Amino acid sequence: MLDRGVMLPGPFQVARALAATRVLEAPDLDDALEILHRDPVANAFVATRVEAVGLDPWRLGGEMWGWHDADGRLDALCYAGANLVPVNAGPEAVRAFAERARRQGRRCSSIVGPAEATATLWALLERSWGPARDVRAHQPLMATATPVTEVEPDPLVRRVGRAEIEALMPACVAMFTEEVGISPLAGDGGLLYQARVAELVSTGRSFARFDQDGKVVFKAEIGAVTAGACQVQGVWVAPEHRGKRLSETGMAAVVNTALAEVAPVVSLYVNDFNVRARAAYRRVGFREVGAFMSVLF
Structure with a gap:
């Protein structure tokens, strides 16, 4: 069900959102990587693809959408392939990506990403894309940079x-x-x-x-x-x-x-x-x- 805290955009907001987004191309690679590298842990899934093959949709397995702020700077991404994945997306960027996704129609098997942005994205898309087969609203993201010392590693792995x-x-x-x-x-x-x-x-x-x-x-x-x-x-x-x-x-x-x-x-x-x-x-x-x-x- 649509979250009552998420307002559906009006015609002016829709037009502005669409104008702020576009499919990224090869010249945008450095800017896209800069955004992905802001949070290496949260963005690992998308970053590994972009680092390997760049932004070409055929090699990437989907389009990379970019959202530009009021000064025209690229500030958020959304990978649109088998998964729909928002990256560094604040409320305005999420609304823009949701409108582009709604107009394109669902082509992905899942929406996955940072919980806050993904929740807003789904709230805006559910009416046209729903129902989902399953929604997992909170999946802890965990990380470590320290070799394991408290548990004996299995030598047979x-x-x-x-x-x-x-x-x-x-x-x-x-x-x-x-x-x-x-x-x-x-x-x-x-x-x-x-x-x-x-x-x-x-x-x-x-x-x-x-x-x-x-x-x-x-x-x-x-x-x-x-x-x-x-x-x-x-x-x-x-x-x-x-x-x-x-x-x-x-x-x-x-x-x-x-x-x-x-x-x-x-x-x-x-x-x-x-x-x-x-x-x-x-x-x-x-x-x-x-x-x-x-x-x-």
Whole structure:
């Protein structure tokens, strides 16, 4: 339902909002990166894409919208691809991005980003885009820059090899289905999802512990990497092994490797209702540094 605290813009405000936004192009790259680097932890997901391929929509997998302040300076971004992600977006920028998104129509599978901006964005879009399949209004954003000392890292957690992708896939599918509520194999039969899993493995960003039968006991991936921070995703423990603190020892291994070899800060975000996971991450050294919100379609 539309938040009564969010006013729908009138015709003048709509025209002004649209005039202040545009699709960014190659000459805007430096300015866009400056905005992304203002908060390396919160912006890791978008920054890793832009740093890798620039602003070309075909390579980026979506458009990058920019919002300009009254002086004409680029001051906020919104990635519009498979996800709609506001970046450094204050109230005016959010309203502008919402109007552009409303006119374009929903093309994304989720809206995700800093909680305040995402909540306002969804409040403005819900009437035309709703209903959502699920709304996760508060997802603590956690980070650490300190190697783990309070938990013994699992020595059996290691990078997954390319020859192990087939053995890894069932765990990835199970994790995604538990977390998102739908199977990643729907639609295209899982081709895009399998390609993403293979990409993470091939770049050394997939970690797992296998048992003697070659089945995954614990897994996690580093989904985003920038010079300032990386973001862990897809943390999963096989159901029959839960309750053994494998998420703690496994994450300790991943965090220590990431800090030593990948980025100076390791982050993740977690559902607020997942009390056990939040406690495990705190024991590994993560601390809350903000909050995300996700709207799933």
